[in-house]
Amino acid sequence: MDATSLPGLRTSYEGRPLLESDMAADPISQFAFWFQEALAAGLPEPNAMVVATASAGGRPSARTVLLKGYDERGFVFYTNYESRKGRDLTENPRASLLFPWHPIRRQVRVEGSVVRVSHADSADYFASRPYGSRIGAWASRQSAVVHSREQLDERYDELAARWPEDPPAPDFWGGYRVVPTEVEFWQGQLDRMHDRLRYRLTRPGWVLERLAP
Template structure:
């Protein structure tokens, strides 16, 4: 048993049998194609369609992965926000390359991305931070992300102290150790599940000349 609800099971079967993917189906550019599939995920009411698995590696080659939320996408790449002093922040400083995966399983679709990582403009970070819910703003200051804590109470105490530091009527600035990162893709692969495991994998790849080409990969 897969644990699927009847609706999700039907959605998966429909996409596996009825939704093949060919080069002729693709948009001219990967941002346009991503927008199409993201709109489909929204229409299907998938939970957290902007959730993506971010994979990084440290200087010894040890990989790590975690789920983060996509907060922006355009022809420059995929943007998420984080504590720069977290484990992923430290790994990306040492090895500024990453992989992303959007696992839209009920639709039998995935989007896989590989590319370099750069910080977004500070103004962009501050603009985004200003629109976050106040509890999230306080948490960004309070949490020493990825550091060992003695217990939950220590984190709650840090949060309470930070809340006192910023009175309710005051604006909370973005912490200097917190901000946006952009994955600048070299490849963007669109994976469509098919019956019999003969899945469709079509990849946009940037050439050494800076042009984008589309390739079909074996499943």
């Protein structure tokens, strides 16, 4: 099969300059500012992020999940500990996050170590989820091979009958926190001269650096 080129899919970016003097003292404060601007712009699911992990052997994997919280400690998402990303994070507790805010010509990239959220915090968040999502977390052994859709639906119905009101949090499900060591803010500009400003954690604190586009 011949390779296919895409000459017509060229995008021209233009945004206001991203200057060092406009940046917050730390990346979490800057992320909070940009996240509010993404919300104000009406982006669909601005908390959607790509999470990239790797196995102990270096085999990479990426998928889209939803950010469920952030503060000075890092960025939190929830998943099945037995999923592929859960297994990767057990073997290699580091991850990269990417927020692709294309309509406003911005991206945020995060790299860091990963720790599990406390069981109590995971249980509190699980209890706040819609009933159907809680049953779904029990019914789906995420990333495992299943024989059919009917098998999944039957398992869901069995568990809904078992817990008609308040299913508990599974022991195989919970939160991860990505503790950042690098956070890059990308602003698209004309002629591929994009602005890239990166916060990098050092012993004295955060250092802000400009990267070539």
